[in-house]
Amino acid sequence: MLVWERPEPPDRPAPAPLSRERIVRAAIGLADADGLEAVSLRKVAAVLGVGPMRLYGYIATKDELLDLMVDAVHAEIRPVGESWREVLHSLADTTRQAAHRHEWFADLIGGRPHLGPHTLAGGEAVAAAMSDVDLATAVPAIAAVNAYVIGAVRREITERRAERTSGMDKTQWQATFGPYLRRAFATGRYPALATVVHDGPHLDADETFRTGLGYLLDGIEARVSGSS
Known part of the structure; x- marks a missing residue:
């Protein structure tokens, strides 16, 4: 039992x-x-x-x-909203917040489904929000959001741990390895990557998470609209 x-x-x-x-x-x-x-x-x-x-x-x-x-x-993760998009956004946001409060949580999610009552209640809220979307679209859409969140929070938690271990924050790390990257880019072997680093947007963790999530939800919305 x-x-x-x-x-x-x-x-x-x-x-x-x-x-x-x-x-x-x-x-x-x-x-x-x-x-x-x-x-x-x-x-x-x-x-x-x-x-x-x-x-x-x-x-x-x-x-x-x-x-x-x-x-x-999972009792702290309560997806809410008036539409499936709001609920999926809430799922992503509250999962990330919970992982920031409990760093170890990021190490235990992403494998086999957890079956506790709080976890099932959250899953019920998300499934109910997408009840008007055909299952062939809803199931992979939910899985995609979960995969995005798990990947994002693990990257963020890994960065936190690296800061504690190395004693260097992101700015200090960049200053340390910046000269090496400049020498590497000066060889001309990485022109596309050099453009990204030099000219691309430099978003913080919150902006990176929100932007990527928005792109993902836009794609799901386009698929939902196309299957309606």
Whole structure:
């Protein structure tokens, strides 16, 4: 029986009462502070002031704990809007915001579908918003938005981590490697790339995300209009 369907142990008097919600909140606190490597059933038990064995009545494995953590973050992702385009935009935006609050979340999305109740509720909201669009268009459209968001937030989180590891922000990194690029472009072997770097727009992360998402939604809208 999956963790979503398995009942919790009955309440009993204890110095430190437990629930899956309390366990998950403690695990998220550890991950937010120090990443997924800081999360273990032993460390969560220590935060809650209980022995590790008490957690096994609620959660059988670390994988179950990670599933519960992901679903708890999905409670923060509530796509809203009056049209399918607004809902897909909201899905992308709120997923990105959640990943910025919980960097580890970006490491756990993008594989097999998550099946927790909060995740399913978000999926229901998106599917309902696209209920008037034929499934042959709606299903790949939703998948495309999810893929765009996952790729974008992973790039952004990777950049954040690189800044912390290297001690250089984006401007400092560019200043360090700029001379190398100028020498490379001066060879004449990369004329198209040199034009992009020299003359292209230099957007920040928010602008890059919004612009790319807009292009994607424009393409979906054109396909929806063409199939109507």
